[in-house]
Every structure is written in structure tokens, then in C-alpha cells.
Amino acid sequence: MAIRFGSSGCGIEFAEEDNSSLLFVPDFIKRKGLNAFEYSFGHGYRMHEETAREVGLLFRKYDIKVSIHAPYYINFANPDEEMYHKSEGYLRTGIKFLRAFGYADHLVFHSGSCGKEDRQICLDRIKYRFEKTFDKFEKEGLFKDIWLCPETMGKPLQIGSYKEVVDFCLIHPKVVPTFDFGHINALTQGSLKGKDDYKRIIDYSIEKLGKEKMDNCHIHFSKIQYGEKGEIRHLNFEDDIYGPDYEPLMEILADYKLGARVISESAGMQPRDAKIMKDYFEKYSNSLK
Numbered sequence: 230m231a232i233r234f235g236s237s238g239c240g241i242e243f244a245e246e247d248n249s250s251l252l253f254v255p256d257f258i259k260r261k262g263l264n265a266f267e268y269s270f271g272h273g274y275r276m277h278e279e280t281a282r283e284v285g286l287l288f289r290k291y292d293i294k295v296s297i298h299a300p301y302y303i304n305f306a307n308p309d310e311e312m313y314h315k316s317e318g319y320l321r322t323g324i325k326f327l328r329a330f331g332y333a334d335h336l337v338f339h340s341g342s343c344g345k346e347d348r349q350i351c352l353d354r355i356k357y358r359f360e361k362t363f364d365k366f367e368k369e370g371l372f373k374d375i376w377l378c379p380e381t382m383g384k385p386l387q388i389g390s391y392k393e394v395v396d397f398c399l400i401h402p403k404v405v406p407t408f409d410f411g412h413i414n415a416l417t418q419g420s421l422k423g424k425d426d427y428k429r430i431i432d433y434s435i436e437k438l439g440k441e442k443m444d445n446c447h448i449h450f451s452k453i454q455y456g457e458k459g460e461i462r463h464l465n466f467e468d469d470i471y472g473p474d475y476e477p478l479m480e481i482l483a484d485y486k487l488g489a490r491v492i493s494e495s496a497g498m499q500p501r502d503a504k505i506m507k508d509y510f511e512k513y514s515n516s517l518k
């Protein structure tokens with residue numbers, strides 16, 4: 230899978246173009262020089278499947294691969310069985326929408342949050358439930374052509390350090406990480422400073438999951454303001470206080486020829502910042518030849 234760069238949503242530039250219909254999005258993303266797009270259902274699946282099918286044909290026409298972000302209220306750590314079944318349902322609906330978009334293959338989701346409970350108990354519960362759910366999905370043929378992508382999270386009570394996420398990905402061959410490097414940086418109080426800091430994470434993941442699986446991994450990137458309790462808010466590339474910097478990551482991705490999907494989650498300026506990363510990646514890759 231070749232590396233692709235895209236945007237989560239369209240940001241303020243699209244809003245300024247005064248053409249709010251979803252049907253204009255593929256053309257807009259193409260004009261921005263990108264070849265991936267993430268549609269966020271963070272606040273619920275508010276779309277008709279028919280609309281997804283219609284816009285999906287345009288994404289295919291422009292060769293823009295679509296990913297979906299599942300609702301934020303997924304929580305596989307909640308002891309309540311009802312909440313577990315709902316969470317499973319949200320993944321199932323996400324897969325249904327991937328199928329409707331057609332030219333779409335990555336479902337990003339947050340694994341859960343553990344509140345006051347012991348973290349290990351939460352992790353064991355999530356793993357047990359993931360095993361059951363992924364097994365069910367496998368039997369129903371839901372994994373065909375799609376990847377489930379649990380995300381690394383930005384706050385200490387949320388489940389999803391990069392090692393926890395890599396562990397979840399060992400459960401099924403079609404489960405791959407979403408590395409949100411802004412989250413990783415926020416959670417660890419700004420630990421991503423240079424190339425080696427990114428390299429450590431990528432090396433660890435390749436060792437555990439293998440290069441082939443990592444070639445299908447998902448990446449979220451934005452600068453993020455953080456405090457003692459981790460993530461506070463997403464920033465864009467105008468920020469020069471919090472980081473992290475995208476340049477060292479682009480160099481690692483090029484050095485390793487990693488086939489990742491890189492999605493900008495910059496505040497308001499996602500398409501512009503995605504293109505900045507893409508341009509830097511291409512310039513650096515060419516310098517290696």
C-alpha cells in the first residue's frame with residue numbers, strides 16, 4: 230500500500246468556498262493536492278448511506294482513499310455489557326459506511342477510557358472483548374478489504390498508549406494502529422523532539438507487528454496544546470510552542486518506505502497542513518534517490 234496524505238474534514242478553506250455540499254468535497258481535496266480523506270462520525274452516524282454511496286463514486290474517480298472516524302462514545306473498557314454491545318454496534322455501522330463509500334478501507338476508533346478502575350483490569354477487559362468481537366466480524370466476513378485502526382490517545386485516563394494499541398493489534402491480522410503523534414506528544418509532555426523519538430515508536434511497532442502490517446497503518450498528525458492532564462486542544466502548523474514537528478516523522482516514513490495513511494487533524498487548516506507534510510515528504514524522498 231503506497232503512502233497517502235489527506236485531511237480530516239475540510240477545514241475553514243472549504244467553508245470559505247461557499248459550497249457546503251458533501252458532493253463538492255472530493256473535487257476540493259483533489260485541488261488541494263491530496264489523495265486521502267477522513268470523514269469523522271465522531272458525534273454519530275449522521276448521514277444517509279445513499280449519500281455515502283454517491284460521494285464515494287467521486288472519491289473513487291479522483292483516487293482519494295476514504296477513512297472513517299467512528300463515534301467518540303465507543304468504550305470497550307466500560308464494565309457495563311450493554312455499553313460493550315453498543316460499542317461493537319458502532320464499529321459495525323462504521324464498516325457499513327466504509328462499504329457504502331466504497332473507495333474506503335480504514336475505520337479509526339477510540340478503544341475506551343478507564344475512569345477510576347485499575348488500568349490493567351480495563352486492558353484485560355478490552356482485550357477479551359476485542360477477541361470476541363473480531364472473531365465475530367471475521368466469521369461474518371466483515372474484515373474483507375478493511376482495516377480496524379484503534380487510536381493512540383492524548384489523556385492519561387484514556388486507553389491507548391502506543392504500546393497498548395500495538396498490543397491490541399496483535400489480536401487480529403486486520404487490526405492496525407492509528408498513531409496520533411500529537412496525542413502521543415501530549416500524553417508524554419512533549420517527548421517527541423527529534424527523529425530518534427519517532428524512530429523508537431516505529432521500530433517497536435515494526436518489531437511487534439511486522440513491516441507488512443505497518444504498511445497499512447494509519448497516522449493522525451497535528452500539533453496539540455497540552456497540560457498536566459495531557460491533550461488540551463488541536464493547533465495547526467502556525468504553532469511553534471507545543472509541537473510535535475512533522476519533519477522528522479516524514480523523514481522516518483521515507484527512510485522506511487512505510488506505506489502509511491497520513492491524515493492531518495490540524496485545527497481549521499487540515500488540507501493545507503496535509504499538503505505541507507506531503508510536499509516535505511516528497512522533497513526528502515527525492516533527496517534520497
Ligand SMILES: [Zn+2]
Binds near residue numbers: 298338380
Ligand atoms: Zn480520534
Ligand SMILES: [Zn+2]
Binds near residue numbers: 380409449494
Ligand atoms: Zn486523532
